[in-house]
Structure formats: structure tokens, C-alpha cells
Amino acid sequence: MKKFVILISGRGSNMRSLLDADLPGRCAAVISNRPDAAGLDFAKARGVPVAVVDHKAYPSRTEFDAALATEIDKHAPDLVVLAGFMRVLCDDFVRRFDGRMLNIHPSLLPAFPGLDTHAKAIGLGVRLHGCTVHFVTASLDSGPIVIQAAVPVWPDDTPARLAARVLEQEHVIYPLAVRWFLAGRLRIENGRVLLEGEMPAQASLCVPAAQ
Numbered sequence: 001m002k003k004f005v006i007l008i009s010g011r012g013s014n015m016r017s018l019l020d021a022d023l024p025g026r027c028a029a030v031i032s033n034r035p036d037a038a039g040l041d042f043a044k045a046r047g048v049p050v051a052v053v054d055h056k057a058y059p060s061r062t063e064f065d066a067a068l069a070t071e072i073d074k075h076a077p078d079l080v081v082l083a084g085f086m087r088v089l090c091d092d093f094v095r096r097f098d099g100r101m102l103n104i105h106p107s108l109l110p111a112f113p114g115l116d117t118h119a120k121a122i123g124l125g126v127r128l129h130g131c132t133v134h135f136v137t138a139s140l141d142s143g144p145i146v147i148q149a150a151v152p153v154w155p156d157d158t159p160a161r162l163a164a165r166v167l168e169q170e171h172v173i174y175p176l177a178v179r180w181f182l183a184g185r186l187r188i189e190n191g192r193v194l195l196e197g198e199m200p201a202q203a204s205l206c207v208p209a210a211q
């Protein structure tokens with residue numbers, strides 16, 4: 001059976017959606033860069049081995065990344081899943097897990113890479129916002145896109161309300177993407193992800209300007 005590890009930094013709701021999903025693989029460990037990440041308790045309660053690689057204990061990003069890679073390699077995972085893991089990773093680390101590391105980002109990439117995506121979406125008056133699961137590459141919040149989900153942005157939205165609407169979709173698309181990977185259905189060709197086998201129903205969504 002294939003194995004994956006999940007990297008978190010905090011709440012861990014995406015991790016939870018993955019542990020709750022019926023995936024064709026086993027979560028070998030949840031690893032956090034913060035000892036106080038709330039998600040660790042949930043993982044422990046589920047009997048999933050947890051580990052902390054505290055970034056504050058390392059003098060440089062490179063040394064932290066090396067320690068993190070060592071911890072991940074102990075589990076020999078087929079897939080590394082970044083789920084709210086709030087550290088920028090060095091090129092060497094990204095290369096080591098090339099083609100076998102996924103991330104979820106709370107925007108319709110390539111729009112709004114980085115932080116505060118919901119406030120930015122509201123500030124720019126976009127009508128559609130959403131989330132993206134993508135393979136991790138050396139440039140921040142980029143990399144071949146596996147799946148996206150869109151949600152409407154309403155005129156009276158606050159960043160918190162919009163974030164909650166997006167998060168609901170994150171919990172739908174991340175387990176789907178991880179399932180596809182573990183089932184060997186994803187292939188990257190010319191920087192684009194191809195899904196082998198049956199496609200899920202496509203949803204389309206249009207949101208007009210406010211009246």
C-alpha cells in the first residue's frame with residue numbers, strides 16, 4: 001500500500017479531511033514545524049505517528065529543510081502533502097520531492113500567490129475566488145495544477161466569510177487530488193497535469209457583478 005506524510009503548521013483542517021477520507025494509501029506520519037500545531041492532537045488521537053521539526057531550533061532555512069527531509073525520509077513516503085504548511089522550502093528540498101509533493105493554496109492560481117488571498121480577492125473585486133491543488137515547484141505557489149474549485153465572492157463578504165467558503169471546497173478537492181495521486185492516475189506532461197481514467201463531473205460557475 002502506498003504511503004504519504006502530511007506536513008502542517010497549525011489548525012490542520014485539511015489534514016483532517018485527508019485522514020477522514022477513504023484513500024488508497026496510508027498516512028505514515030504527520031509532521032509539524034510548530035510544536036503547538038492544533039492538528040497534531042487530532043492526528044495522535046487517530047493513531048497516526050506525529051513528529052515536530054521546529055524551525056526555530058535551526059539557524060538557517062537550509063538546515064531546517066535538511067532536518068525536515070530526514071524526518072520525512074524515515075517514512076519513505078510515496079507522496080508528501082503540504083496542508084497549511086507555512087514555511088517556504090529551499091530549492092534542494094523541492095527537487096528532492098519533485099513530482100511527489102502536493103500543496104493546497106487558497107486562491108485560483110496563478111491569481112493571488114502568497115498570503116492574505118481572501119482580502120486581496122475582495123479588495124480587487126473579483127467575482128470568483130477559490131482554491132488550487134498543485135505539484136510543488138521551486139517558485140512559490142506555482143507548479144502544475146491538479147484541480148481547482150471556485151466559489152462566488154459576494155459584495156458583503158469579509159475575508160473570514162470568504163475563507164470559510166473556500167475552505168469547504170479545499171476539504172473536497174484535496175482528498176480527491178491525493179486519491180488520484182495514490183491511485184497512480186496523475187501524470188505531468190509539459191508542465192501540465194493529466195488525469196488518467198474517468199473524469200469527475202465538471203462544475204461551472206459564473207457570478208455576475210452586483211446589481
Ligand code: GRF
Nearest residue numbers: 011012013014084104105106
Ligand atoms: C488553508 O487555507 C490552506 O489552503 C492554506 O492554509 C490553510 C490551512 O488550513 N495553505 P488548515 O490548517 O488545513 O485548517
